[in-house]
Amino acid sequence: MKQQAVDDRRLLALPALLLGGAGTLMQAIHEGVEQRGFTGVRPAHGFAFVRLAPDGASIAEVAEHLGVTKQAASQLVEELLRRGYVRVEPHPRDARAKLVTLTERGWACTRAADEAALEAVRAWAGELGVDRVEELAADLARVARPGRLRPLW
Amino acid sequence: MKQQAVDDRRLLALPALLLGGAGTLMQAIHEGVEQRGFTGVRPAHGFAFVRLAPDGASIAEVAEHLGVTKQAASQLVEELLRRGYVRVEPHPRDARAKLVTLTERGWACTRAADEAALEAVRAWAGELGVDRVEELAADLARVARPGRLRPLW
């Protein structure tokens, strides 16, 4: 039990660091995307792009992915449509649904986000070394169950 | 340049994992705190507790810590007051200001959050080993400059 207490103290630092690191990273990505000329894009949009990227998705699928209601997803998609990041077509297999896919501008924004993220992580690799960063990623991959990629809580 | 491209691919996984891991952790903490009987406590409250914990803080200091306006911080403090997590007294050195400090209930909630976080991280330690988790924390500590601990965006 005493050993347990010691371990606890060693473990207690991680949550704050993880939350802080994620916040820092998100901020860096957000700023990087803006600097590359994609203004008015919120992180929630970026998380939506992840789901839309491969082959598009329905609004309900976007909602499920973000962990919000269909109404919220619908609004978000409409905003992305207005800004030219996505196109919305009738779904080929379901007349009730709409198929939302990225436009070229949407893809460009996605690439910009990747670049911005990479820029931040490259700085870390310079500090820790590429191998250490890769280990970090491997460790996280084992513990971070990729549930919903929610913007927030 | 080619090596650079290879490294990039190896690094590109980290951002999503870090964001996902942080989200998972936040969710776990939030649920753990609720299960321990502290209902209606949002993560933003938890971040405020961090600032209040040592010796209390003024409303403006809470605002600065959270990265929101004084008005928002004022409202948040009032809510914490209603729920019994903090007490508000006149500031001993500045008649304009209020000194906000945690009540015993506030401290209990803080401990509950620590326990919930620990519970999650202990599960990781079981998966990776304590030493590996500690390395993880050490790496993160070197790269994650603890800016504002915002709930954010």
Next chain:
DNA sequence: CAGAATCGACAGTTTCCTTGACTATTTTAG
């Protein structure tokens, strides 16, 4: 094929944060 489930939209509401204007106090400059 009839009932249940699902897709998305409309309307109204809530929550949380913002800007702007204001008073009271403290700090700074002349």
Next chain:
DNA sequence: CTAAAATAGTCAAGGAAACTGTCGATTCTG
């Protein structure tokens, strides 16, 4: 030492982004 500027906090109004509830249209299920 006082007049001006800065700061602490509040009130009021408004907006962004989510929510619930309801609905018509379509698809799935038994």
